[in-house]
Amino acid sequence: MSDVPTGLDVRLRAMTLEDVPRVHEIDVLSFSLPWPERSYRFEVSQNPNASCWVAEAPAPAGVVGMIVNWIILDEIHIATIAVHPAYRRLGIARRLLAHGLLAGYERGGRLAYLEVRVSNTAAQAMYARFGFTVDGLRPRYYQDNFEDALLMTLNPIDPARLRELQPG
Numbered sequence: 402m403s404d405v406p407t408g409l410d411v412r413l414r415a416m417t418l419e420d421v422p423r424v425h426e427i428d429v430l431s432f433s434l435p436w437p438e439r440s441y442r443f444e445v446s447q448n449p450n451a452s453c454w455v456a457e458a459p460a461p462a463g464v465v466g467m468i469v470n471w472i473i474l475d476e477i478h479i480a481t482i483a484v485h486p487a488y489r490r491l492g493i494a495r496r497l498l499a500h501g502l503l504a505g506y507e508r509g510g511r512l513a514y515l516e517v518r519v520s521n522t523a524a525q526a527m528y529a530r531f532g533f534t535v536d537g538l539r540p541r542y543y544q545d546n547f548e549d550a551l552l553m554t555l556n557p558i559d560p561a562r563l564r565e566l567q568p569g
């Protein structure tokens with residue numbers, strides 16, 4: 402357990418199948434193209450390359466954020482990360498990202514990458530804070546509005562820097 406500045410006690414732990422309905426709720430509140438619930442069930446229970454974490458606050462809040470990473474050889478692909486709208490700007494995504502990247506590093510990940518909407522300046526600011534840089538553009542990547550995706554990469558991963566970003 403560690404504190405975030407508001408005094409809200411948030412702990413990070415591995416996602417379980419029981420978390421999936423709540424995680425899906427947060428996904429729907431956060432993305433215009435949410436994953437179906439079955440995708441989360443697959444990641445948690447069947448994908449050996451997945452690394453899935455949640456941020457949990459004391460009841461009644463419960464799970465307030467999640468991250469799913471795919472670790473393939475030395476690459477960590479950040480597949481999704483979101484925080485419930487009522488719990489944003491409290492440092493929860495920063496902690497999830499630092500934790501997820503460190504967990505991936507322990508499994509051999511040495512670089513990380515992700516796609517982010519060009520309009521999603523909040524997420525881009527967070528990734529920039531971690532040292533991610535824009536590496537390319539995937540034109541018309543998103544199927545709802547054909548928005549472009551920026552490809553952002555962190556290479557190499559510096560575990561000491563991630564540990565600095567981890568505390569609440």
Ligand SMILES: CC(C)(COP(=O)(O)OP(=O)(O)OC[C@H]1O[C@@H](n2cnc3c(N)ncnc32)[C@H](O)[C@@H]1OP(=O)(O)O)[C@@H](O)C(=O)NCCC(=O)NCCS
Pocket residue numbers: 431432482483484485488489490491492493494495496515516517518521522523524526527528530
């Ligand atoms: C992006 C998201 C995950 C950030 O979650 P969060 O818990 O609010 O983020 P944090 O409080 O940990 O903020 C970490 C850093 O991100 C940046 N950031 C986060 N929200 C921001 C905003 N609205 N505007 C500008 N910068 C922002 C800041 O650099 C912030 O550090 P600071 O608070 O010390 O300035 C959250 O806004 C979200 O769930 N959005 C919808 C889903 C999404 O876009 N996911 C990313 C897909 S690529």
